[in-house]
Each structure stands twice: as structure tokens, then as C-alpha cells.
Amino acid sequence: VGNDNRPEPAGTERGTERVEAFSDGVFAIAxxxxxxxxxxxxSPGTSLDLLRELLHLWPSYFALVxxxxxxxxxxxxxxxxxxxxxxxxxxxxLLNLLLLLCISFLPFPxxxxxxxxxxQTNQVTAATFYSVGLLLPAVSxxxxxxxxxxxxxxxxxxxxxxxxxxLTAKYVGSVxxxxxxxxxxxxxxxxxxxxxxxxxxxxxxxxxxxxxxATGRARA
Amino acid sequence: VGNDNRPEPAGTERGTERVEAFSDGVFAIAxxxxxxxxxxxxSPGTSLDLLRELLHLWPSYFALVxxxxxxxxxxxxxxxxxxxxxxxxxxxxLLNLLLLLCISFLPFPxxxxxxxxxxQTNQVTAATFYSVGLLLPAVSxxxxxxxxxxxxxxxxxxxxxxxxxxLTAKYVGSVxxxxxxxxxxxxxxxxxxxxxxxxxxxxxxxxxxxxxxATGRARA
Amino acid sequence: VGNDNRPEPAGTERGTERVEAFSDGVFAIAxxxxxxxxxxxxSPGTSLDLLRELLHLWPSYFALVxxxxxxxxxxxxxxxxxxxxxxxxxxxxLLNLLLLLCISFLPFPxxxxxxxxxxQTNQVTAATFYSVGLLLPAVSxxxxxxxxxxxxxxxxxxxxxxxxxxLTAKYVGSVxxxxxxxxxxxxxxxxxxxxxxxxxxxxxxxxxxxxxxATGRARA
Amino acid sequence: VGNDNRPEPAGTERGTERVEAFSDGVFAIAxxxxxxxxxxxxSPGTSLDLLRELLHLWPSYFALVxxxxxxxxxxxxxxxxxxxxxxxxxxxxLLNLLLLLCISFLPFPxxxxxxxxxxQTNQVTAATFYSVGLLLPAVSxxxxxxxxxxxxxxxxxxxxxxxxxxLTAKYVGSVxxxxxxxxxxxxxxxxxxxxxxxxxxxxxxxxxxxxxxATGRARA
Numbered sequence: 014v015g016n017d018n019r020p021e022p023a024g025t026e027r028g029t030e031r032v033e034a035f036s037d038g039v040f041a042i043a044x045x046x047x048x049x050x051x052x053x054x055x056s057p058g059t060s061l062d063l064l065r066e067l068l069h070l071w072p073s074y075f076a077l078v079x080x081x082x083x084x085x086x087x088x089x090x091x092x093x094x095x096x097x098x099x100x101x102x103x104x105x106x107l108l109n110l111l112l113l114l115c116i117s118f119l120p121f122p123x124x125x126x127x128x129x130x131x132x133q134t135n136q137v138t139a140a141t142f143y144s145v146g147l148l149l150p151a152v153s154x155x156x157x158x159x160x161x162x163x164x165x166x167x168x169x170x171x172x173x174x175x176x177x178x179x180l181t182a183k184y185v186g187s188v189x190x191x192x193x194x195x196x197x198x199x200x201x202x203x204x205x206x207x208x209x210x211x212x213x214x215x216x217x218x219x220x221x222x223x224x225x226x227a228t229g230r231a232r233a
Numbered sequence: 234v235g236n237d238n239r240p241e242p243a244g245t246e247r248g249t250e251r252v253e254a255f256s257d258g259v260f261a262i263a264x265x266x267x268x269x270x271x272x273x274x275x276s277p278g279t280s281l282d283l284l285r286e287l288l289h290l291w292p293s294y295f296a297l298v299x300x301x302x303x304x305x306x307x308x309x310x311x312x313x314x315x316x317x318x319x320x321x322x323x324x325x326x327l328l329n330l331l332l333l334l335c336i337s338f339l340p341f342p343x344x345x346x347x348x349x350x351x352x353q354t355n356q357v358t359a360a361t362f363y364s365v366g367l368l369l370p371a372v373s374x375x376x377x378x379x380x381x382x383x384x385x386x387x388x389x390x391x392x393x394x395x396x397x398x399x400l401t402a403k404y405v406g407s408v409x410x411x412x413x414x415x416x417x418x419x420x421x422x423x424x425x426x427x428x429x430x431x432x433x434x435x436x437x438x439x440x441x442x443x444x445x446x447a448t449g450r451a452r453a
Numbered sequence: 454v455g456n457d458n459r460p461e462p463a464g465t466e467r468g469t470e471r472v473e474a475f476s477d478g479v480f481a482i483a484x485x486x487x488x489x490x491x492x493x494x495x496s497p498g499t500s501l502d503l504l505r506e507l508l509h510l511w512p513s514y515f516a517l518v519x520x521x522x523x524x525x526x527x528x529x530x531x532x533x534x535x536x537x538x539x540x541x542x543x544x545x546x547l548l549n550l551l552l553l554l555c556i557s558f559l560p561f562p563x564x565x566x567x568x569x570x571x572x573q574t575n576q577v578t579a580a581t582f583y584s585v586g587l588l589l590p591a592v593s594x595x596x597x598x599x600x601x602x603x604x605x606x607x608x609x610x611x612x613x614x615x616x617x618x619x620l621t622a623k624y625v626g627s628v629x630x631x632x633x634x635x636x637x638x639x640x641x642x643x644x645x646x647x648x649x650x651x652x653x654x655x656x657x658x659x660x661x662x663x664x665x666x667a668t669g670r671a672r673a
Numbered sequence: 674v675g676n677d678n679r680p681e682p683a684g685t686e687r688g689t690e691r692v693e694a695f696s697d698g699v700f701a702i703a704x705x706x707x708x709x710x711x712x713x714x715x716s717p718g719t720s721l722d723l724l725r726e727l728l729h730l731w732p733s734y735f736a737l738v739x740x741x742x743x744x745x746x747x748x749x750x751x752x753x754x755x756x757x758x759x760x761x762x763x764x765x766x767l768l769n770l771l772l773l774l775c776i777s778f779l780p781f782p783x784x785x786x787x788x789x790x791x792x793q794t795n796q797v798t799a800a801t802f803y804s805v806g807l808l809l810p811a812v813s814x815x816x817x818x819x820x821x822x823x824x825x826x827x828x829x830x831x832x833x834x835x836x837x838x839x840l841t842a843k844y845v846g847s848v849x850x851x852x853x854x855x856x857x858x859x860x861x862x863x864x865x866x867x868x869x870x871x872x873x874x875x876x877x878x879x880x881x882x883x884x885x886x887a888t889g890r891a892r893a
Contacts, residue, residue: 117301
């Protein structure tokens with residue numbers, strides 16, 4: 014803010030630094046809290062076979078890794094997208110808060126998935142609940158993006174419209190795929206979880222936006 | 234601090250950066266810890282209907298969202314208000330620590346509300362305890378503000394007195410409303426919680442301080 | 454580091470910024486985790502009087518506030534003292550890590566105090582354990598200070614020796630008082646806890662070091 | 674990034690600052706969460722000897738300290754190594770995320786070690802699981818290093834090849850020693866844990882790289 018050397022009215026801070034720093038904190042905490050839901054096997058009074066119990070926790074490990082990668086990807090994309098924003102406003106701050114709420118909620122469906130995916134009576138519920146848990150941040154992310162691009166016009170004006178359309182298509186597409194994953198989970202829960210995991214793997218591929226390079230830097 | 238190029242006595246750091254950074258950390262952690270109090274339904278030895286149990290957790294979800302928004306609002310206002318402060322001193326640091334104590338306490342009444350709002354014997358206690366939980370940070374916030382404005386004279390001297398009066402009225406007003414919410418909770422617990430939620434929604438509306446804009450920037 | 458414009462050998466970073474930022478993180482997290490040890494009263498299968506249970510948690514609230522203030526004071530002093538250090542080295546980093554270990558341990562004796570101070574068979578143990586929990590960071594703090602002043606000579610050379618002696622006396626004095634508090638706890642547990650609380654209140658008084666002001670700024 | 678004054682394509686941020694800040698957050702949180710796995714002794718309905726119970730927790734204290742030092746060392750080395758990197762890329766970001774996953778996982782094997790190292794039926798499992806828990810970050814660390822040096826060529830080009838070889842040998846050596854510790858744990862669990870603790874102590878000795886000093890600063 015202070016680098017612009019443009020006089021700015023008090024109380025209308027529009028730089029994105031403080032939102033980014035706070036969001037980073039929430040991402041870092043949410044990603045590290047995931048391990049707290051992997052509970053040490055305990056059976057008071059009786060003895061147990063620790064090795065067997067630790068191996069039986071594999072659904073928890075799987076859910077942990079999937080959600081960890083998920084939050085890691087949102088963190089990386091959050092940085093990427095906020096670099097495209099010239100400024101922030103009240104609406105964007107609220108939508109970002111909604112996104113952080115969904116991110117900080119993720120450890121809960123992750124724990125549910127880990128605990129109940131092997132329980133035959135409840136595995137459909139667990140998988141569907143987890144898919145909903147992944148759908149929620151995708152929805153709030155897309156709302157935030159759409160608001161910034163079309164509602165608040167907060168995006169760097171030097172960006173080519175084509176780039177905005179590509180990103181919009183990508184984010185709306187994610188919402189569609191996670192919605193499908195929720196529906197699929199209701200019928201074939203393994204396929205639903207596989208869809209979620211597959212979409213995550215897709216996001217791990219390196220981003221490639223040649224159009225962005227042509228337009229030059231958005232914000233240093 | 235270092236940008237001022239004014240020599241400053243060691244040990245009397247008066248910039249607000251370090252207090253803000255530490256406060257941001259506590260806000261980010263408290264807001265993310267809220268989810269830890271939403272417990273995965275477990276009933277050792279017996280089977281349960283996970284879907285029903287997850288739906289029955291709606292009071293916990295409600296309390297989570299309300300407290301999340303609450304802490305988010307305090308975080309945003311903390312930034313806004315500390316931008317109006319020219320410097321900090323020992324008294325302000327202690328009152329800020331008191332505020333952080335109240336903020337970090339919030340997950341506890343939130344968990345109590347989520348667990349007992351549907352328990353007919355204890356729902357009045359739970360709602361009242363939650364209202365008190367929201368009253369405490371409002372009180373410490375107002376103390377901090379009053380100290381900075383009138384006790385320590387830490388507020389930017391270019392700010393119009395009218396602006397200070399408006400903000401003082403706003404903060405004292407919040408304390409009054411939360412106090413009323415505590416009393417109402419004792420008689421009609423649903424109304425008390427509704428008051429708390431309503432005040433939160435009010436704060437979500439965009440801030441509007443034209444007088445501040447006229448006085449120019451307080452601190453970049 | 455980059456502001457000095459002095460060439461510096463790679464791998465021998467000696468500025469204190471990164472150590473301070475990491476320490477701040479640990480302080481902020483430890484202070485916020487304290488609330489996690491105040492457990493929502495639960496009695497599966499039976500009903501309980503929530504109000505009575507919440508009031509019976511007063512030892513936990515007391516322990517929470519005491520430890521919160523304690524960590525807050527260490528955080529403030531950490532900033533104050535690291536401003537007096539010109540640089541850091543491997544030994545100081547290790548002693549700082551020891552301090553952080555003791556700080557991050559504090560939630561545990563705090564929880565023990567809250568849970569057992571009213572249990573007649575165990576209240577002496579609980580109070581003594583808590584006093585030890587406060588002694589440990591005081592010891593590691595003093596070790597860090599002594600190392601920086603006399604072992605590593607890391608303190609700003611413009612500081613008057615008299616100031617160093619005053620601070621050394623203050624820190625060694627704290628270790629002595631906490632050691633006495635441990636011993637007193639074994640005989641009269643209430644007095645032991647009162648000693649700990651009293652010393653904390655003493656630290657809340659504004660710091661006053663005129664000699665420091667005379668020597669000018671240590672490090673901006 | 675902004676200090677370079679070199680135009681940079683949007684979306685291809687290559688500085689390491691944001692990765693370092695996020696990693697620091699995860700390190701600080703993981704190191705502070707360790708205490709949450711040391712549970713206050715409780716035996717509902719019956720009385721217990723608190724002193725005896727607190728003393729019986731010594732394996733938990735031991736595991737806490739060992740893992741705390743472990744994460745502290747990784748944090749220090751993370752800073753050291755990222756100072757040798759000129760830039761980052763997608764592959765390094767992913768490998769760093771893998772490292773953070775392994776670091777954030779560490780509280781779990783630590784809790785398992787603390788809970789079961791005295792349980793004769795399960796102590797071999799607990800020690801081996803802990804050794805694996807220490808092996809995982811060592812492996813991901815080494816992968817990250819090898820990628821940066823040889824795959825992505827991200828290391829400061831002014832560094833002497835001899836220095837790279839020394840560090841590579843050191844990191845690969847750690848993987849070998851931890852692998853041996855895993856195998857030893859299966860046969861003699863005490864020796865396995867001792868190996869892990871010994872390697873940690875080795876890392877506490879001050880780093881000594883005269884060759885680095887000769888090449889001058891890598892990145893300020």
C-alpha cells in the first residue's frame with residue numbers, strides 16, 4: 014500500500030496483502046490440523062495389536078493425504094489468483110472469508126471419511142459427505158472469482174479477456190465435476206471418491222497459461 | 234518503525250506492526266480451531282446412522298459459522314482500527330492481550346452452544362454462556378478503543394473528533410446490545426441467540442465513513 | 454539482512470528476523486491452544502446441570518488466564534530482548550529452541566492444574582507441577598540471556614553494562630522466585646500458586662529503563 | 674520479487690519467499706501441536722495418584738522432546754537450503770508440499786511412541802513406526818534437494834560443486850541411517866530409538882561449511 018505513493022483514504026485499504034497473509038495463516042493451520050483427526054488406537058483395559066490397528070487406519074491416512082494436497086492446491090491457487098487482483102473490496106473480503114470457512118471445515122469431513130469409509134452401513138454417507146466437503150470450497154472459490162472478475166472488476170485490467178474466460182471455465186468446471194462426484198458417491202461411493210482424488214491429481218500438473226506471459230506482469 | 238528515520242530509544246518500540254502481526258496469528262488460529270470442537274460421531278461397540286448423526290450436528294455447524302464470522306469481523310476491525318492508531322503503548326498492549334484472550338476463549342462457548350442448545354434442561358445456560366462469550370470481546374474491544382482515544386491519546390491526531398465519536402458510539406452500542414442479548418437469553422434463549430446472530434449480520438454490511446475519507450489517510 | 458548491504462557469507466545468516474518470526478508463530482499458537490484443554494462438560498447417558506459444571510470449571514479458567522498472560526509476557530519480552538541483540542548464532546538458536554519447547558509445553562501443566570487443583574489427593578502435585586511448568590521457561594530464558602550477554606557477546610555493544618546487569622539480575626531473580634514457588638507449592642500449594650500469579654502481575658507493570666533511553670536506539 | 678525490478682510474467686512467480694513463509698507456518702504449528710498428544714491422566718469415577726501418572730508419562734515427554742528438536746532442525750535446515758536456491762518451480766513446490774506433509778504427520782508417530790513404548794506387546798511396532806515417521810521427512814527432504822540440484826537446476830550457480838556434493842552426501846547419508854534405524858527397531862527397538870536420537874544430536878552440532886564462505890553470499 015505504502016509503495017504506491019498515492020494518497021489513500023483511511024479505512025479503505027484496498028491492497029490484498031493483509032487478506033493474503035491472514036488467508037495463508039488459515040491455510041497453514043488447517044493443513045496441519047488434519048493430523049489431529051488421526052487418533053492413536055486405544056482400548057482401555059484390554060491389549061491390542063498395534064501393528065494391525067495402525068494398518069487399519071489406512072483410510073485415515075488416505076483421507077489425510079487427499080485433503081492435505083487439496084488445501085495445498087487451494088493455497089497455491091490463492092496466491093496465483095490474488096496476484097491477478099489489483100485491489101480488494103468489502104465483497105471480496107467476505108467471499109474470501111467464506112472460502113476460508115470452507116477450508117477450515119475440511120478437517121471434519123476428512124475425519125468422517127477416515128472413520129467410516131470401511132463401515133458398510135455408513136460408507137455411502139461418509140463418501141458423499143466428503144465430496145460435499147470438497148464441493149463447498151470449490152463453490153466459494155468460484156463465487157470469489159466471478160465476483161472479482163465481473164462484479165467488482167478487481168482484476169488487473171491488463172489481463173486479456175481470453176485468460177479470464179479460460180480461468181472462469183476451469184473454476185466453473187471444477188464445481189461441476191465435484192457436484193457430479195457428490196451424486197456419484199450416492200450410487201457408487203468408491204467411484205465418487207476416485208473422482209475427487211482424480212480431480213486433485215489433475216490440479217497437480219503444472220499450470221500452463223501462455224496468454225498470461227504475453228500480457229506481462231500483473232502485480233509484482 | 235525503521236521507515237520513520239527518526240531516532241527512537243531502545244526498548245520503547247511504539248509502532249503497531251508487531252502487535253498487529255501477533256494478533257493476526259491469534260485470530261487465524263482461533264478461527265481455524267473452531268472446527269476441532271465439531272466431533273466426529275462415534276459410538277464404540279454399537280452401529281449408528283451416520284447421516285442422522287451428521288444432520289443432528291446442525292447446532293454445531295450453526296455455532297461454528299456464527300463464531301467464524303464473529304472472529305473474522307474482529308480481525309477486519311482490528312486492522313481497520315490499528316490503522317487509526319499512530320503508536321502503541323504498554324496500556325494498549327495489555328488491553329489488546331485481553332482482547333486476544335477473549336477471542337481465543339470463543340471456541341469454548343461455541344462448543345458449549347453446539348452441544349447443549351438442543352438439550353432442554355441446559356439450552357438456556359448454553360445460549361446465555363454463548364452470549365457472554367460474545368459480550369467479553371466486545372467489552373475488551375471497547376476498553377481498548379476508549380483507552381486509545383481518550384486515555385493514551387494514541388489515535389492519529391488528524392482524525393476529526395466527530396469520527397471518533399461515531400466509532401465510540403458504535404462500539405459502546407455493541408456492548409449494550411450484547412448485554413441485552415445475555416439478559417434476553419435468560420428469558421427467551423432463541424431470541425438471545427437471534428440477537429447475537431443479527432448483530433453479526435449487521436457488521437457484515439460494508440463500513441461507510443465519509444468523514445474519514447475527508448480527513449485523508451491516517452497511516453499508510 | 455538485505456538492508457545492510459554488507460556482503461555476507463551464505464549459510465551464516467546472523468540477523469534475528471527469522472528466529473523472531475518463527476518464535477512469534479510458536480507463541481501465538483501456544484497461547485491459542487490453551488483453550489483446547491478446557492473441555493466441554495459431557496456425561497454420556499446421563500443428564501447434567503450445565504451451569505454448575507461450567508462454574509466448577511473455574512480452576513481451568515484461572516489456569517487459562519494465568520498461562521495466557523504468562524505466554525503474552527514472554528512474547529513481549531522476547532521482542533524486547535531480541536531488539537537488544539545485534540545478531541544471532543548457533544548457540545542462541547538452540548537456546549531459543551529450548552525456550553520455545555518450554556513455552557509449547559505450558560498448555561500441559563496448565564491443563565493439569567485446572568483438572569486437579571480441587572482434587573484433595575492431588576492438588577499439591579498439580580500446583581507443584583504447574584510451578585515447575587513456569588520455572589522451566591524462566592530457566593531457559595535466563596540461559597539464553599546469559600549466553601547472549603556473556604558467552605556469545607551478541608548484545609548491542611552500545612548498551613551500558615549497567616543495563617545488562619539490571620536485566621541479568623531481573624531474569625536470575627525470576628528463576629529464584631519460581632524455584633521458591635516450586636518448594637512452597639510442596640508445603641502450601643495455595644501460596645505456591647499465589648506466588649506464581651503474583652510474579653506474573655509484577656511483570657504486567659510497565660517496564661522502566663531510563664538507562665536504555667540514554668544510550669539511544671539499539672536496533673531499529 | 675518486487676525488488677528485482679525485472680519484468681516478470683504473471684503467474685510464474687519464482688521467488689521462494691511465499692513457499693518459505695507457508696512452510697514456516699506449518700513448521701511452527703506442527704512443533705506446537707506435539708504437546709496436544711500428551712494427555713492429562715484421567716480415570717473417571719476412580720481416584721488416581723497424579724504424581725505417579727505424570728512420571729509414568731516419561732516416554733511421552735521423551736518423544737515430545739525428540740520430535741520437537743527434529744522439527745526444529747528441519748525448520749533451520751529449510752531456511753538454510755532455501756537460501757541456496759535461486760528460484761523455485763512447480764516440481765520443487767510439490768516436493769516441498771510432500772516434505773510438509775511428512776512434517777505435519779510427525780505428531781502421530783510421536784504420540785504412538787509415547788503411548789506404546791512401555792507396552793511389551795507393542796513396543797517393537799511403536800519404535801519401528803516412529804523410525805518410519807522420521808525416515809519419511811528425510812526421504813522427501815533428499816528428493817527435494819536432489820530435484821533442486823540436479824533436476825531443476827534451481828541452486829545458486831555460484832556454489833562450488835564440491836559443496837553440493839557434500840550436502841548431497843549428508844542428506845543421502847541421513848536417509849541411509851534412518852533406514853537402518855527402521856530395520857534395527859524391528860530387532861532391538863531400544864537401539865533403533867537410540868539411533869534416531871543419536872542422529873538428532875549429531876544435527877545439533879554447529880554446521881561448518883568453509884567452502885560456502887569462500888564462494889560468497891548466495892542470496893541475501
